Amino acid sequence: MGDLSIKILGSGREIGRAGIVVRSNKGEILLDYGASIEPESPLFPLHYPPKRLSCIILSHAHLDHSGAIPLMYTSRALPIYLTDLTLEIADLLIRDFLKISGYYIPYEIMELITMRKCARIMDYGIDFYIDCFKAKLLNAGHIPGSAMVLLSYENMHILYTSDFNMVETCLLDPADVGSINFDELDAIILECTYAEYSHPPRENVEREFIEQIIEVLDNDGIVLIPAFAVGRAQEIACVLYKYSIKYPIYIDGMARKIIYLLTKYNKYSKCNFGEMLRNENIKIVDGWKTRRRALKEPSVIITPAGMLKGGAVHFYAKKIIGDRKNAIFLVSYQGAMTPGRDLLTKGKLTLENSIFDVNARVYWFDFSSHCGRKELLQFLKLVNPDTKLILVHVDSAVGSKFKKEISRNLGLNVSFPKNGDVIKIK
Ligand SMILES: [Zn+2]
Ligand SMILES: [Zn+2]
Structure with missing residues (x-):
């Protein structure tokens, strides 16, 4: 039996x-390698020598x-395994990241181009083999193209959610938890961002959202929806489309590019974006003329950035925020020290060092x-x-509490490692 x-x-x-x-004595696999971009200069994970790795997933x-x-x-x-849509979106996001963060990032576009060349495109549910490992991607239900990873080595099995x-959701099928054989798993690496917080039922959120939107539009107002460019902006478009909102819906910023990608990679979404784009109420903002037109009529405007940190949303927000007929509806998590969080908690909007009076209604x-707490506990029942x-x-305080709770109440074998820790599986 090998080490894992x-x-x-x-x-x-x-x-x-x-x-x-994930390390064995015959090969090592890197699962994800991301950057934290809040609040200022990016933070990277601990260094790891690429020469030790068989591949990245x-x-x-x-x-x-x-x-x-x-x-x-x-x-x-180094080979990198991922879905085709993840490759396209990651390419867009990393290019943008390079552009906005400039010299804070210790790599250049050349490295991204090499990464692209090394891509091995994988579909959900198909086994693939890397050295002594067998791997499979399963739909994670998180954003279009997202995957959970199942890894097997000899007779040992690991799930990375x-x-x-x-x-x-309106946009995505739920995570494909039904395809996991929980009894054979030796380890699960579990994301538990919302271990302490249960989200309200989705249908209620959608209904309330639509009611509020119609009220603003019927009173000649404009609804500005700052949304993350990937996933959230498209989901909001799907919700508005599903409820057949009879007012123009403008989509701006990088959210447009992702919608075009989804018309091509349509198997990753429940919503038919090709059909949606043919609807006369859906307007893709193609320049300043359309941007100004959006502000001249009751309309919904969906645009990044989701926390109002930058992008086209600044232009719209400054124009609409002073009028009580209008509304800003936040639909994404609002990080600390972002204009979105300030707008919610302090009722003021600070953009580019100017403070704007807020008369428009603001909701989150x-x-x-x-997954929220409720779904995580549902998942743990299967473990x-x-x-x-x-x-x-997960945040340190939330994770420590959750670890204690689930080891005590559910009798699970839980660890909550810090960066640098090694956990022996077998
Ligand atoms: Zn994510
Ligand atoms: Zn994440």
């Missing part, structure tokens, strides 16, 4: 900069999972793309008590 261990390079007792190595395109991967391509070509969502709607459960991607 897991080393945590990032996302140990923190949210962000994921990086996990990327679960999804978010920068906290993909943003450090090009660092692995400064000296060698990465960011996952067991709730069905919980459209999360992660065999002999399986080693490794908690990651």
Whole structure:
């Protein structure tokens, strides 16, 4: 029987900069290698020599999972396994990351190009082989193209959930938990961002959101929806489309590019974006003329950035925020020290060092793309008590409490490692 261990390079007792190595005596696999971009200069996971690795597997395109991967391509070509859509979105996000963060990032576009050349595209549910490992991607229900990773080595099995969502949304099917054989798992690396917080039922959130939107529009107002460019912006478009909102819906910023990608990679979404784009109410913003037109009529405007940190949302927000007929509806998590968090908690909007009076109504709607506490507990009911459960991607205080709770109440074998820790599986 061979040795199997897991080393945590990032996302140990923190949210962000994921990086996990699965090590055997015959090969090593890196699962994700991301960057934390809050609040200022980026943070990367612990260094790991690329020459020790057999390959990388990327679960999804978010920068906290993909943003450090090009660092692995400064000296060698290493295969990277991922879905085709994850490759396209990661490429877009990393290019953007390079552009906005400039000299803070210790790699360049060349490394990203090498990474692209090394891509091995994989579909969900198909076994693939890397040295002595067998691997499989399963739909994670988190963003389009996202995957959980199943790894087998000899007769040992590990599941890395990465960011996952067991709730069905307008955009995505829930995580494919049904395809996991829990009894054979020796270890589960579990994302538990929301271990302490249950999201309200999705149908209620959607209904309330639509009611509020119609009220604003019927009173000649404009609804501005700052949304993450990947996943959330498209989900909001799907919700509005599903409820047949009879007003123009403008989509701006990088959210547009992702919608175009989804028309091509349509198997990753429940919504038919090709059909949606042919609807006369859906307007893709193609320049300043359309941007100004959006502000001249009752409309919904969906645009990044989700926390109002930058992008086209600044232009719209400044124009609409002073009028009580209008509204800003936040639909994403609002990080500390972001204009979005300030708007919610202090009722003021600070953009580019100017403070704007807020008369528009401001609400936050919980459209999360992660499992909440309720779903995590549902997931844990499926876990065999002999399986080693490794908690990651969660704040230190929340994770410590959750670890105690589930080891005591559910009798599970839980560890909550910090970055640098090694956990022996067998
Ligand atoms: Zn994510
Ligand atoms: Zn994440």
